[in-house]
Amino acid sequence: MFIRKKKNKSTLINGVRKTFVKIYYAFEKPYSPVPFYLNKYDKAIRPLVKTNNIIKRFYKREELVVDDYENLESITFKSQDGIELAGFVYTPNKESNKWLIACHWFAGHKCWALHHAKIFTKMGYNVLVFDFRGHGNSQENSTTMGLREEYDLLAAIEWLKNNKKIDSLALYGTSMGGYCVNYVSLKYSEELKKLNLKFVISDAAYGSVYRLLIHVRNIYLKIINKKKTKKIVLKIMQKHNELEQDVDFGKASVFELIKKGYKPIFPTLFFHSKDDKVTPPTDTYEYLLERNKYIEDDYLIYSYSMHTQAIRQHFLSYNYKLASFISKMDNNKADFDRVTKEWSLVEFSDQDQDEKNSN
Template structure:
């Protein structure tokens, strides 16, 4: 798929995204896979030249997972089980994705959504526990990210159309016996928002549960937290006015899109907390990008007995799976098993990944937990 002509609106969020993308690229650069090795892998796994971009991306992130995360368990080595796909969002943006099908006889699916300035391959690695629990995985690049069509990033306001486009593709091209959603940061906001706003559609698809990692509850609370961390020199009494101006300006630049409505809190106030899907919330109390207070507030306002949560004392944003690999994945596997009741798969992954045995590499996690 060729990218459509780029749209470069000079909004605050787009400017921040460009900065983050440069930063993330610099972190991945030492791990870039060579073109020669990519070509060899293409032949080995019977892929085509059209697969080169995502293959290079995935082979690079495999290295990141092994050498930087130091968690080879999260690598995707059976590349023959991956297919690249292209589809449209519900507002007709061209999107690129991957379907990973290690469980050929299973019709259980999870759609995993990446974070702001991230991309689909990292979402795939973060969702690998699902593959071990019998699921197949679909990931995709949000608009303005990865191989998808460039467009303004709106922190969930338009990205909800991307996730629902992925749902449409999966529904049309694969059999779905049951479905799960997983999202990190911006992806976490999107899966939370869509599971509420489109709940009737998800009921028909037998959505079992949602896994929300370091998500925010609203754009306003996201901006407020970033102000408290990075713009602490601003007088507190002026904070709300400053954020209001930023949101108003962003809304005007995006054709009067109302960023105050980019809020799960708004949905809960308007529609109440009925007919929710069980959600596992993961966060860290010292997250420097999104606030764990949003997670606690969502838990309180949802007041849903089937929800669960795990909040660490320390972890860099989006890196709970790296700092707390065993606790993080055990909690997700346990949550999945609550609805699957497949003790064999659960025990197998606990034993295979030694999720209850903390060796020298895990001591930092115990100290920070």
């Protein structure tokens, strides 16, 4: 289902998002099936038919294809502030009440979250994915890098709670989606504990909007000195706060939550690359150190990877680590052994690895 769009505010982040959406669309277009073939499918399913082609021809990973469309249900629901959101419920494991909610990256959409989460279905999970506000088929609205998107994730959790039985729940997010699952699982830990949330997967996430903007400025505008960069970033945030009025980008930070006394209770697996040109890997390092005071997490930091693309560039080791972590959390060695054999997964090689957990 496609939801009616409306005009949003002219902020820098909205402008960047629109630019990247156009870039992604231009990238995806050559992979789109011919209209005659595409028109055979329901309109809501067609974006997934397109991304399946990209998975086959660009990712070159048939394992991540999701083409059993009979197991896919298109849904809509409202965010806590009334924004209409579009989602998919994917149920290849009909007898299972284990659920994953997967969140896409900035300027991405729900199909990518579903592809990247495919190994969960091999471990007995069903999956809910959705488009954040202003993305994909959801209602147009300002992107706030996690501030209002928090409401979208909470609404997805509420939909699942009201419509499905949840014996076990996991959250998985990439980039902006990673920030959201980290923030929500920290801020609403007691509520999520009651819903049987067991663990979280964070891939290439940032810890705060301020640090994200500083990192991007330092990477792409190195000619500007650091003191001036901070002033520019604070000015950008102030302007956004004035335009959006009900948001404060300075509060978009998992570090601020910890300072306020929120304690992590859900084990989290962190992925990042030390050469990430978009999100700061130092945020993952620091967040791990802060969390280590309360809980034992796991991590895999690559020496190199394009932003959001570790699963493509390091397919075998990424999915091995992911399946291993799920197996540990669920005590499910049988499915782990099965998928590692079926997908020929291998543990990460030292020559490609910057840091590795002793586990």
